[in-house]
Amino acid sequence: MTQTDDMEEGMDASSAPLIEHLTELRTRLIRSVAAFVVAMIFCFIFAGFLLDFLLLPIEKTMRELGNENPVMQYTAPQEYFFTLLKIAMVGGLALGFPIIGTQLWRFVAPGLYRNEKSAFLPFLVASPVLFIIGALFAHLIVTPLAMRFFLGFADIQSVLSLVTAPGEVVDDAAAAKSGIDIVFNGKVNETLDITLKLIVAFGLCFQLPVLLTLMGKSGLIDAGGLRRVRKYAVVGILTLAAVVTPPDVITQVILFVAVYGLYEISILLVARVDRDREAKLREDGFYEDDEEMFDEDIEDDDK
Numbered sequence: 001m002t003q004t005d006d007m008e009e010g011m012d013a014s015s016a017p018l019i020e021h022l023t024e025l026r027t028r029l030i031r032s033v034a035a036f037v038v039a040m041i042f043c044f045i046f047a048g049f050l051l052d053f054l055l056l057p058i059e060k061t062m063r064e065l066g067n068e069n070p071v072m073q074y075t076a077p078q079e080y081f082f083t084l085l086k087i088a089m090v091g092g093l094a095l096g097f098p099i100i101g102t103q104l105w106r107f108v109a110p111g112l113y114r115n116e117k118s119a120f121l122p123f124l125v126a127s128p129v130l131f132i133i134g135a136l137f138a139h140l141i142v143t144p145l146a147m148r149f150f151l152g153f154a155d156i157q158s159v160l161s162l163v164t165a166p167g168e169v170v171d172d173a174a175a176a177k178s179g180i181d182i183v184f185n186g187k188v189n190e191t192l193d194i195t196l197k198l199i200v201a202f203g204l205c206f207q208l209p210v211l212l213t214l215m216g217k218s219g220l221i222d223a224g225g226l227r228r229v230r231k232y233a234v235v236g237i238l239t240l241a242a243v244v245t246p247p248d249v250i251t252q253v254i255l256f257v258a259v260y261g262l263y264e265i266s267i268l269l270v271a272r273v274d275r276d277r278e279a280k281l282r283e284d285g286f287y288e289d290d291e292e293m294f295d296e297d298i299e300d301d302d303k
Helices: 003-045 047-054 056-064 079-109 115-158 172-177 188-205 208-215 223-228 230-244 247-282 290-302
Strands: 163-165
Touching: 003 079, 003 188, 047 056, 047 079, 047 188, 056 115, 079 115, 079 188, 115 188, 115 230, 115 247, 163 223, 172 188, 188 230, 208 247, 223 230, 223 247, 230 247
Parallel strands: none
Antiparallel strands: none
């Protein structure tokens, strides 16, 4: 057999695993897409109920402000359909994530060592749990506060518009004869965009402990480094809160407090990772205390 034949056989042998990996990847992608499509169709069937659930904060706020019969509108024939489709896509991704995550894990797991599997799997479980906690926090607490701020602000302005001088208030009947009555006619898609934006923003921000702890396990960061850059983290979190939330101080402060609290929790988790890594290095004999290294340097100088 010639050298050329040996090289061709080697190339064929090396290409075989690549083809197998690509085939495996295709299978996992097909199953993930199928899970997403089925979950999206299921969510689309109940999209009306999901829309009612997502609009609960603004409905509750409108009733608290005196609107006994809250009404939302859409101004284009296709708007309501695409609103339900958007809800179905987001819900399908959330509902199908366990299957999608399982397919991702089965594709990645064979290439990991046993200790890597034990380190990565808890984060794969914690990530969707933290996202759900952040999403519920946004929907049940943050969104009602934001809606109450914006709609309540309009009511405050309408009251102030009746005041013509200090201590003098225009009679309601006289005020009704002139001026324009400004009322809220909410659009379904615009209101839903605010709600989904807050849900996604808080859900992603609640991934901070998972991200920083994974970086700590990989050795990219340590707890001391996170403490040293704490003041820069505060500036970054404030900027993030200003970008991803509606322009009201209440929502921004809530997001800042939540994310900064998660940052401090992440420092504790990374510190625990550092201690575990240090204990492992001590056990393997690759780690020396500073005092031991100092004593060895003195002994070397004496020699």
